Structure formats: structure tokens, C-alpha cells
Amino acid sequence: MKYEISCGKILISDTSEFSPKHILECGQVFRYLNSISGYKIFSKKSFCSLIYANGYVTIDSTDTDYFVRYFDLERDYGDIKRRLSGYPLMTEAIGYGGGVRILNQDPREMIISFIISANNNIPRIKGIIERLCAARGERLADGGYAFPDIGALKGLDRDFYAALGAGYRADYLVRTVDALNSGFDPELDALPLAEARKRLMSLSGVGRKVADCILLFGYHRSEVFPVDTWIEKVYRRIFSDEGRSAVYIADKMSEYYGDLAGYAQQYLYYYARENI
């Protein structure tokens, strides 16, 4: 998409493919604050402020290259939407969430965050992650906190995560942090999808759905279609097909949409959250 960079700011004039609300509220990201003047967004050790006014989006940061990639600005979402427009319900879904983009987030941050997300709700997920960052993340220039390095979580026991409010996921986090600190290789880009997914699912607390979210939001594997309770509702509506397992739906939709599956899923997820 078209954008300009000047004085540490990224300027986007065509907002038909960039809606801060759509991007941040489609469930892919948990580290953002909403204020009167706009949004503040944290990723790894970077942060930016995002202002939407007079038809323009301005992204202000000290790391413009990082956020060009983070917001996936080099990709043509107009083309993606055109290719999806023939699929059932997609015109309506894109009508509601046409400004969605899939962010390029840090794989380790996604692993930890989506383990926390399991059987949980978004406000609570955000709170747990914020407390994790405040407890173990590096202090940033703006007064906020970075997402902790995995090394900074080494040796912490279940009581630490339980105190953050992680509940029974505390044990998963202890085991997965240990794996990440002792040999698990998060470089999965060169692997076939099935092998990458299998490796992620070897981590405690990572089942099919969490693995697919990590693959989509941490590795931009757009052929995956994460299936949660909301997407199950949309699936039933589109195909009038009751009683299918989440894995069945994920496999079927991945094949149905091909390399557009992840994008289709995000438009449908946003639509479901707004309309079902």
C-alpha cells in the first residue's frame, strides 16, 4: 500500500486498507492502549503511537522500519480483498472490517501470548500480558515496558504466572519457557506447514488453535485458518454444517481459501465479533 515516511512518522493517506480499530480489534494483538488522541502500540522492545485524524493515519515511532514491517505495509490488501470477494459472506465481512491487516509480530511473543489466550477473554488476556511485561520486561523510554526476553523468564515457577492471573495456564508457561530456553528452535520459516505446526504443538499449552494463531500472527503463514468459538459460529452460518470439530473446520477452510485462508479468517472473525 502507499505510505510516506518523514521525520520518524509513517503517513498513510488511503485508509480503506488500514483501519486502526479493525487491525487492533480483530484479536491478533493484545499490547495496545486506547486513548482520546489515538492508540499506543507495543511490540517486542518497540512502541509507536497511532493517530487517526482528518482521513490520515500517522504512525509515530523511533523505529519506522520496524513498524513498516509490523503493519505489513508492503502488502496489497486491495488485491487480497478482490480475490476474496467471490466467497460467501465475504462481501459483508469486508464491509465491516475492510481495514484489517495481519500484523507481523514476534514469534516468541506470540507463543507466550496465545498460550495465555486459551479459554480466556480478551480483556483478561491483555491484563495478564501487561502484568507480565511490567514484572519482567525492560523499561522503555516512554515509561512502558517491553515484552520480556525469554531469558528474563528463566526459572520462574508457576506461582509467578499464577500471581499474574494466568490461572491453570501457569504450568504450561513454566514448561514452554523452559523449552524455549533449552533448545527449542523458533526458526520455522523454512519448514513445511505441517512440520512447523507439529513443532509448535510440542510445546505445553499449544494445541492446534494456538499453534495456528502463532503461525498466522508470528510467521505470516496465511494458509492457516485458526478456529475458535466465534469462527465455529460463522462456519455453521455459512455452511449450515453442525457438529464438526474445530480441527475439521480448520483443515477444510484452509483448503477452501488456500493462501488467503488467514486473511479470510480475520475478516470473518471481526465480522462475527460485531454481528453475532
Added chain:
DNA sequence: TACCAGGTGTGGC
């Protein structure tokens, strides 16, 4: 009060 939230691990079959 029972149910829900971007589900997973476990044990029984």
C-alpha cells in the same frame, strides 16, 4: 447462578 471467553491436557475406550 450458570455460562462464557481466540482451548489444552489427560485418561478411558
Added chain:
DNA sequence: GCCACACATGGT
């Protein structure tokens, strides 16, 4: 392989 069930926590 499938299935039922337990699992912390806070909101409605």
C-alpha cells in the same frame, strides 16, 4: 483416533 472432563479467573 474420538470423547468427556477438569482446569483458574473475572465478567455478565
